[in-house]
Amino acid sequence: MDTYHNVLKPNLLFPIKVNDSPLSSDWPLIKRFDFLRALSHEEINVLKRLHEQEIIIDAHKVMLCQGNTSHKCFIVNQGWAYRYYDLSNGKRQVVNYYLPGDIISPYALVRPKENYSIASITPLNVSVIEPNYLISLFSAHAKLGLLYKKMLSEEDILFMEQIVRLGIRTAYERTAHLLMEFFERLKIVGQTENSSFTLPLTQQLLAETLGLSLVHMNRTINKLQLHKLISIESKKVSILNNERLKQIAEYQTLEREQAEQSLAA
Amino acid sequence: MDTYHNVLKPNLLFPIKVNDSPLSSDWPLIKRFDFLRALSHEEINVLKRLHEQEIIIDAHKVMLCQGNTSHKCFIVNQGWAYRYYDLSNGKRQVVNYYLPGDIISPYALVRPKENYSIASITPLNVSVIEPNYLISLFSAHAKLGLLYKKMLSEEDILFMEQIVRLGIRTAYERTAHLLMEFFERLKIVGQTENSSFTLPLTQQLLAETLGLSLVHMNRTINKLQLHKLISIESKKVSILNNERLKQIAEYQTLEREQAEQSLAA
DNA sequence: CGCTAGGTTGAATACGCTCAAAGATCGTGG
DNA sequence: CCACGATCTTTGAGCGTATTCAACCTAGCG
Numbered sequence: 118m119d120t121y122h123n124v125l126k127p128n129l130l131f132p133i134k135v136n137d138s139p140l141s142s143d144w145p146l147i148k149r150f151d152f153l154r155a156l157s158h159e160e161i162n163v164l165k166r167l168h169e170q171e172i173i174i175d176a177h178k179v180m181l182c183q184g185n186t187s188h189k190c191f192i193v194n195q196g197w198a199y200r201y202y203d204l205s206n207g208k209r210q211v212v213n214y215y216l217p218g219d220i221i222s223p224y225a226l227v228r229p230k231e232n233y234s235i236a237s238i239t240p241l242n243v244s245v246i247e248p249n250y251l252i253s254l255f256s257a258h259a260k261l262g263l264l265y266k267k268m269l270s271e272e273d274i275l276f277m278e279q280i281v282r283l284g285i286r287t288a289y290e291r292t293a294h295l296l297m298e299f300f301e302r303l304k305i306v307g308q309t310e311n312s313s314f315t316l317p318l319t320q321q322l323l324a325e326t327l328g329l330s331l332v333h334m335n336r337t338i339n340k341l342q343l344h345k346l347i348s349i350e351s352k353k354v355s356i357l358n359n360e361r362l363k364q365i366a367e368y369q370t371l372e373r374e375q376a377e378q379s380l381a382a
Numbered sequence: 383m384d385t386y387h388n389v390l391k392p393n394l395l396f397p398i399k400v401n402d403s404p405l406s407s408d409w410p411l412i413k414r415f416d417f418l419r420a421l422s423h424e425e426i427n428v429l430k431r432l433h434e435q436e437i438i439i440d441a442h443k444v445m446l447c448q449g450n451t452s453h454k455c456f457i458v459n460q461g462w463a464y465r466y467y468d469l470s471n472g473k474r475q476v477v478n479y480y481l482p483g484d485i486i487s488p489y490a491l492v493r494p495k496e497n498y499s500i501a502s503i504t505p506l507n508v509s510v511i512e513p514n515y516l517i518s519l520f521s522a523h524a525k526l527g528l529l530y531k532k533m534l535s536e537e538d539i540l541f542m543e544q545i546v547r548l549g550i551r552t553a554y555e556r557t558a559h560l561l562m563e564f565f566e567r568l569k570i571v572g573q574t575e576n577s578s579f580t581l582p583l584t585q586q587l588l589a590e591t592l593g594l595s596l597v598h599m600n601r602t603i604n605k606l607q608l609h610k611l612i613s614i615e616s617k618k619v620s621i622l623n624n625e626r627l628k629q630i631a632e633y634q635t636l637e638r639e640q641a642e643q644s645l646a647a
Numbered sequence: 648c649g650c651t652a653g654g655t656t657g658a659a660t661a662c663g664c665t666c667a668a669a670g671a672t673c674g675t676g677g
Numbered sequence: 678c679c680a681c682g683a684t685c686t687t688t689g690a691g692c693g694t695a696t697t698c699a700a701c702c703t704a705g706c707g
Contacts, residue, residue: 212542277477280545285593
């Protein structure tokens with residue numbers, strides 16, 4: 118039950134300057150924006166400026182603790198993190214995951230006190246940003262501001278999907294659905310190969326995400342494998358039957374049509 | 383199971399001009415903003431301008447259908463609405479509720495296609511706004527823009543609370559928690575009296591909100607009444623033992639401290 | 648090589664679901 | 678104003694999914 122609690126003791130961050138900057142197109146945030154709508158050179162340069170201060174955070178560190186205030190935003194460049202809520206009886210609920218290309222705590226400025234904790238799962242490579250800078254940048258560049266809002270809106274949709282998963286889906290469907298989501302999100306930032314991706318989560322964490330017990334989580338995963346829908350070997354998930362998995366999960370691909378009208382303004 | 387589906391067939395809205403405008407302080411949105419931080423006369427006037435086009439929507443109407451696009455924003459002035467998701471097997475999940483003072487579909491502009499449906503519960507008195515107008519207004523008035531972001535951030539928190547409810551709370555705790563939430567949200571906009579409020583929901587809808595069956599929802603509500611924590615008579619909920627209820631729900635009051643620093647910028 | 652975190656399995660239990668049917672309440676029209 | 682139908686609520690009983698407890702296995706790492 119509390120194995121993770123012991124590991125995840127609050128800790129100071131140790132910023133490390135990273136020397137080798139990837140190519141512009143290698144920043145996952147830029148990939149995401151570009152996916153939403155093709156960016157101009159100038160826009161790419163603006164977004165690149167967001168990545169000037171890069172740090173690495175160790176795996177299994179609590180970055181932000183329930184009750185504290187967050188003063189910075191982070192763009193995830195590499196690695197996974199998650200937000201969770203602790204109950205007094207020792208149970209935890211994972212609320213959402215931060216994958217490459219996601220922005221951590223975009224509401225930093227307006228939220229006096231975070232109700233949730235955020236922790237890294239893998240070593241985390243993030244760009245640190247002043248929340249104010251983010252705001253001024255996106256109000257100066259209307260189109261980027263719109264894409265940013267689109268990102269926030271997508272986060273909003275992911276929350277709803279999590280609610281639907283927990284509310285009316287069975288353990289089997291929940292698991293299928295979450296895996297589909299991970300796959301599609303990672304695909305956009307180029308972190309999949311063919312039909313597989315690296316899933317750096319323990320079954321305990323998955324269980325705490327899907328509102329299941331560890332034991333049942335394990336059985337559900339194995340059932341999915343038995344049915345030849347997926348296979349997992351050493352943290353690498355392969356989707357063997359995408360069609361069927363999507364059908365079971367009743368998964369709706371995130372709508373990202375290139376509708377110009379909605380982006381014109 | 384599908385009783386509600388029959389009632390909630392998509393329908394055109396019938397706008398009705400409302401003649402008697404309430405006093406400025408009677409607009410729930412203004413109350414909410416003022417609660418976040420005391421507003422100046424000028425700011426109140428700006429917000430009043432948002433309420434120029436008011437319409438009434440009948441009870442039990444689908445305002446926005448899964449798959450369609452929303453072109454307008456609505457400020458709820460009076461009545462309840464909710465957002466939900468339909469699964470192909472007939473099950474539904476209620477995602478969130480819109481109470482007086484809430485803004486419906488603030489992401490209207492950036493979302494090409496809504497994945498969720500929105501329906502009214504009671505007759506709904508709303509102000510209609512152009513999404514673009516909302517944006518321009520809040521970028522012209524920095525402080526109001528900040529309060530608006532704070533509102534979005536609160537919506538975000540409510541989503542998380544719903545996730546936690548569904549993920550790790552028991553039926554009993556879920557119900558207690560949701561009732562607490564309704565009470566506190568209604569209190570801010572002055573829709574409570576002493577320890578009671580009007581809850582215009584059927585048990586079916588509550589069940590679809592909390593991921594429970596109708597039968598179990600009913601038993602859970604009655605258990606709460608049996609334990610003298612609440613009482614319900616004809617849609618009126620009275621909280622009999624606030625302390626204990628809050629404790630069972632492990633309810634965290636929404637943090638709305640008057641911290642000037644976070645509002646200064 | 649041994650320790651520890653993570654994964655697997657079995658068995659008993661419980662919480663919540665389904666099916667079914669009967670009551671209560673509300674709105675509406677005769 | 679009462680009667681009727683429809684919706685909503687309540688109750689019983691059996692069942693099933695997921696939980697809990699407990700033990701054992703496995704893999705990775707120092």
